Amino acid sequence: MVGLSLGEQTFIKGGIEQDLRTDGRKRLTYRPIFLETGIIPQASGSARVKLGATDVIASVKVELGKPNPSYPDKGKVSIYVDCSPTAEPSFQGRGGEELSTELSSALERCLLGGKSGAGAGIDLSSLCIVRGKKVCWDLYIDGLVVSSDGNMLDALGAAIKAALSNTVIPKVQVSANAPSDETPEVDVSDEEFLQFDTSGVPVIVTLTKVGGHYIVDATTEEESQMSSAVSVSINRLGRICGLTKRGGAGLHPTVVLDTISAAKHVSEQLMNKLDSEIAAAEACDEMES
Amino acid sequence: MRGLQLSLDKGQKLRFERAFEVLESLSSKSNSDASVIVADDISVNNEDAILKGHGTAEMNDRLVATLCGVVERVNKLVYVRPLRARYKPEIGDIIIGRVIEVAPKRWKLEINFSQDAVLMLSSMNLPDGIQRRRTAVDELNMRSIFEENDVICAEVRGFQHDGCLHLQARSQKYGKLKRGQLLTIPPYLVKRRKQHFHHLDQYGIDLILGCNGFVWVGEHVEVRDDMIEDLSDKSEQQKVKSWNTMGDEEVQEEYTPPDTRQNICRSANAIRVLSTLGFTITVEIITEIVELSKSMDLDVHEMLGAEFYVIVAEKEAERRSLPTKRR
Numbered sequence: 259m260v261g262l263s264l265g266e267q268t269f270i271k272g273g274i275e276q277d278l279r280t281d282g283r284k285r286l287t288y289r290p291i292f293l294e295t296g297i298i299p300q301a302s303g304s305a306r307v308k309l310g311a312t313d314v315i316a317s318v319k320v321e322l323g324k325p326n327p328s329y330p331d332k333g334k335v336s337i338y339v340d341c342s343p344t345a346e347p348s349f350q351g352r353g354g355e356e357l358s359t360e361l362s363s364a365l366e367r368c369l370l371g372g373k374s375g376a377g378a379g380i381d382l383s384s385l386c387i388v389r390g391k392k393v394c395w396d397l398y399i400d401g402l403v404v405s406s407d408g409n410m411l412d413a414l415g416a417a418i419k420a421a422l423s424n425t426v427i428p429k430v431q432v433s434a435n436a437p438s439d440e441t442p443e444v445d446v447s448d449e450e451f452l453q454f455d456t457s458g459v460p461v462i463v464t465l466t467k468v469g470g471h472y473i474v475d476a477t478t479e480e481e482s483q484m485s486s487a488v489s490v491s492i493n494r495l496g497r498i499c500g501l502t503k504r505g506g507a508g509l510h511p512t513v514v515l516d517t518i519s520a521a522k523h524v525s526e527q528l529m530n531k532l533d534s535e536i537a538a539a540e541a542c543d544e545m546e547s
Numbered sequence: 548m549r550g551l552q553l554s555l556d557k558g559q560k561l562r563f564e565r566a567f568e569v570l571e572s573l574s575s576k577s578n579s580d581a582s583v584i585v586a587d588d589i590s591v592n593n594e595d596a597i598l599k600g601h602g603t604a605e606m607n608d609r610l611v612a613t614l615c616g617v618v619e620r621v622n623k624l625v626y627v628r629p630l631r632a633r634y635k636p637e638i639g640d641i642i643i644g645r646v647i648e649v650a651p652k653r654w655k656l657e658i659n660f661s662q663d664a665v666l667m668l669s670s671m672n673l674p675d676g677i678q679r680r681r682t683a684v685d686e687l688n689m690r691s692i693f694e695e696n697d698v699i700c701a702e703v704r705g706f707q708h709d710g711c712l713h714l715q716a717r718s719q720k721y722g723k724l725k726r727g728q729l730l731t732i733p734p735y736l737v738k739r740r741k742q743h744f745h746h747l748d749q750y751g752i753d754l755i756l757g758c759n760g761f762v763w764v765g766e767h768v769e770v771r772d773d774m775i776e777d778l779s780d781k782s783e784q785q786k787v788k789s790w791n792t793m794g795d796e797e798v799q800e801e802y803t804p805p806d807t808r809q810n811i812c813r814s815a816n817a818i819r820v821l822s823t824l825g826f827t828i829t830v831e832i833i834t835e836i837v838e839l840s841k842s843m844d845l846d847v848h849e850m851l852g853a854e855f856y857v858i859v860a861e862k863e864a865e866r867r868s869l870p871t872k873r874r
Binding site for chain 1: 723
């Protein structure tokens with residue numbers, strides 16, 4: 259992106275100081291969210307989220323797989339994010355790779371919790387088909403950044419949430435008589451599907467610290483002025499599912515606690531907004547099909 | 548509306564579509580036979596001696612358009628004026644650019660054109676206002692005038708023999724723009740007019756509509772002659788400020804006053820709404836939209852909500868249909 263002149267930088271910082279940002283938002287206001295679901299017919303679930311000029315697509319693909327031997331009653335989820343060169347010329351070639359890995363690992367941290375799946379936003383045991391059998395569902399979550407104007411992590415988080423609520427998992431019949439140490443035969447139904455339970459999937463709220471204040475949903479211009487950013491993923495119950503920090507400058511512990519309580523407050527509004535948007539998008543999607 | 552994605556509810560969608568139907572019915576009357584899309588025939592009435600201009604090509608003895616636009620004729624020349632195109636500079640255009648490089652005796656500027664523009668040190672007024680030859684010392688001090696990334700307002704001087712575009716800034720009204728924000732809109736939405744610098748007195752802001760689609764909305768600055776001391780002073784202060792981050796009373800004073808900032812943001816959002824809807828941008832319309840949003844008692848950020856887009860579209864449809872009724 260292009261740089262900013264000293265005057266513009268001061269203007270942005272002053273706006274954040276005075277609680278009136280360049281596009282007229284308050285410090286803790288999101289941009290209008292535009293959401294579509296079911297945009298990729300081949301995927302089990304997909305969604306597109308636009309936050310201002312930021313535009314991301316998330317898709318979920320469900321496949322049968324083998325569970326990890328240490329956690330036999332849990333499914334697997336992998337998250338991969340790709341930054342398209344259409345979003346920014348610097349993403350061309352290998353340019354976007356660093357950001358892609360950063361985003362994917364941040365999303366993994368925010369959504370998947372620990373290695374065992376404890377504290378995960380996505381309930382891994384719901385991906386188990388039959389307890390103790392060597393078969394489970396694998397979720398492949400792919401994110402694509404089509405256009406970037408800051409706050410990609412929140413947008414991706416919202417897109418993944420929408421894509422998961424759009425996801426259907428086929429009903430399966432497992433033949434019961436197979437020996438337990440072998441992969442059982444699985445009969446996948448083409449007609450009957452189960453809705454994926456998304457009540458526990460958190461939203462991600464990124465608080466970007468500029469000067470002495472922090473803001474939500476920063477644009478690229480505002481992100482260029484940031485000292486550090488804390489991303490908190492919070493579920494419907496107001497519990498924290500994950501936490502990541504970006505940016506070089508350190509944060510005082512009280513500031514972290516402060517951001518968390520602010521994020522919790524913001525996440526309630528965002529969660530409600532997203533739920534209504536997802537419901538509207540699903541209704542619109544069904545009407546078309 | 549292609550490319551426009553808003554979360555409209557049913558009622559809003561209906562109103563929005565109706566407004567655009569009105570707009571379309573108004574525009575198609577005027578020159579429906581002259582507008583062409585790619586591969587349309589351009590009727591030349593079997594005249595032999597025509598000159599094929601930009602956006603035309605001959606195929607199987609027929610003249611076809613290679614662009615979407617309006618067919619224009621100047622004597623024997625036939626060309627297509629595209630509806631949507633990159634900015635093409637014309638001499639005398641007032642434009643806004645961003646410095647990308649400080650080169651020997653010149654600044655290179657990004658101006659949304661297919662090539663970068665050049666502003667020579669010799670084609671701008673020196674800040675001290677004295678007419679003289681530019682010395683080596685001046686050349687060394689170029690960064691004290693404009694640095695990289697600075698936003699600058701200038702005038703198109705013309706194309707040089709080698710094809711590069713030259714700018715000039717021979718007046719106090721041109722130069723560095725500070726304390727405000729730069730918006731980028733499609734350049735065809737800015738029409739060339741007599742006046743591109745606007746001082747909106749009632750809001751205390753400056754509005755510069757660059758012909759290249761860069762629009763500056765900022766705090767009003769009085770044009771003064773003693774620029775150089777002022778300039779270096781300010782940048783010095785700003786640097787100091789960015790280091791000692793916040794809290795100080797002095798710092799507060801340096802920032803744009805909240806009322807002015809509100810007006811800047813309001814005007815900027817008005818421009819954002821208008822450009823997303825694809826309406827021509829003039830000062831009158833911008834002030835109208837700003838007043839509208841004020842009379843509706845909307846918060847500044849609510850101007851970017853779906854409802855306001857619908858209202859602006861309806862307003863524009865109403866505005867455009869009025870003069871035709873009077874005639």
